[in-house]
Amino acid sequence: DAMVIQNPRYQVTQFGKPVTLSCSQTLNHNVMYWYQQKSSQAPKLLFHYYDKDFNNEADTPDNFQSRRPNTSFCFLDIRSPGLGDAAMYLCATSRLGARQTQYFGPGTRLLVL
Amino acid sequence: GIQVEQSPPDLILQEGANSTLRCNFSDSVNNLQWFHQNPWGQLINLFYIPSGTKQNGRLSATTVATERYSLLYISSSQTTDSGVYFCAVEGLGWDGSEKLVFGKGMKLTVNP
Numbered sequence: 001d002a003m004v005i006q007n008p009r010y011q012v013t014q015f016g017k018p019v020t021l022s023c024s025q026t027l028n029h030n031v032m033y034w035y036q037q038k039s040s041q042a043p044k045l046l047f048h049y050y051d052k053d054f055n056n057e058a059d060t061p062d063n064f065q066s067r068r069p070n071t072s073f074c075f076l077d078i079r080s081p082g083l084g085d086a087a088m089y090l091c092a093t094s095r096l097g098a099r100q101t102q103y104f105g106p107g108t109r110l111l112v113l
Numbered sequence: 114g115i116q117v118e119q120s121p122p123d124l125i126l127q128e129g130a131n132s133t134l135r136c137n138f139s140d141s142v143n144n145l146q147w148f149h150q151n152p153w154g155q156l157i158n159l160f161y162i163p164s165g166t167k168q169n170g171r172l173s174a175t176t177v178a179t180e181r182y183s184l185l186y187i188s189s190s191q192t193t194d195s196g197v198y199f200c201a202v203e204g205l206g207w208d209g210s211e212k213l214v215f216g217k218g219m220k221l222t223v224n225p
Contacts, residue, residue, distance in 0.1 A: 042199060042215035043156070088154050099143045099163065099203070102213055104156040 003027070004105035006091050012111045013081050021076040021108045023091030029103075030096035032074040034066060037088040037107075049074060050096060078110075086112045115140045115204035119216035126190050126223050134185040134219050136200030144203030145176055146213070147185050151196050159185070159198075190223045197221070 005024045013019040023032065030051050035043035047056045049068045063085070065077040078085055088107045094100040116139040126132055138145070147159040160167050160174040162183065167174050171190075176183040187194055197220050201213040 037154075042217050045212055048212070090154075090156060092156075101144075101146060101158060101161045102201075103158065104148075106153070106155045109154065 004091055004093055004103055006089075006105040006108050008108060009106060010109050010111070012113060013078075014113050015083065016080045019078050019081055019110065021078075021089050021110070023074045023076070023105055024072050025091075025093045025103075025105075026072070027093055027103060028071065029093035030071075031094045031100075032068060033092040033094075033102065034064075034074070034076050035090040035092065037090055039087075043090055046076070081110070081112045083112050086110055115142070115202060115214050117200060117202055117214050117216040119198075119200050119219050121219060122217070123220045124222070126221070128190060128192060128223055128225050130190050130223075131186070131188045132190060132221070134187070134198055134200075134221075136183040136185070136202075136216055138181050138183075138200075138202045140181070140204065141178065142202040142204065144213070145183055146201045147174055147183070148199040148201065149194075149196050150199060150218070156199070187221075190221075192223050192225055195221055195223045 007022050033048040034046045037043040046060045067075045088109050090107045091105040092102045094102045118137045120135045145163050148156045162174045162176045164176050164178040171188045173186045197218045199218045200216045204214045
């Protein structure tokens with residue numbers, strides 16, 4: 001089945017130690033998104049790619065970076081994780097354009113010690 | 114930007130009961146999706162419904178775009194329906210790109 005895959009499902013890192021989360025998709029969608037979701041809150045969009053065109057949200061901290069080496073893969077890099085970055089990170093994909101359904105992966109839960 | 118409000122914020126039901134979740138949005142939208150977030154955190158698409166009515170088993174949804182609201186109906190609820198339900202609409206981001214704007218969610222607990 002076509003799907004959105006995220007690895008790992010759980011990630012523990014130390015304060016200040018860089019961490020990378022990965023997302024892959026078999027849907028061949030042009031657009032990939034990264035969301036951050038903290039406990040009891042709605043998902044918050046960090047950034048998204050239209051193909052290789054990177055679009056950062058205005059309030060996304062510089063500590064968060066992303067890479068998309070090809071259509072299938074997208075990475076979220078947190079350069080110096082703080083305790084406040086502990087959250088669920090959700091990857092989603094969609095076709096390009098308006099009125100497109102977004103499909104979400106299972107998420108990676110990040111714990112910062 | 115576009116505002117999305119969901120009600121009620123929390124709901125507790127006995128198994129077998131019916132429920133209606135409401136989503137109000139502040140502007141016309143091209144896209145509206147309902148999601149169920151299960152206890153493990155995955156967001157599962159329930160409906161893509163910018164207008165009209167759709168049904169999928171015990172779930173159905175209606176969006177009245179001209180009045181800027183959507184309703185999600187859950188009939189004969191089961192314990193597996195527990196979780197958080199999100200409504201999300203497509204609005205314009207600060208750079209003009211389309212993005213999903215989520216409501217704050219509604220936590221549903223179905224007791225056996």
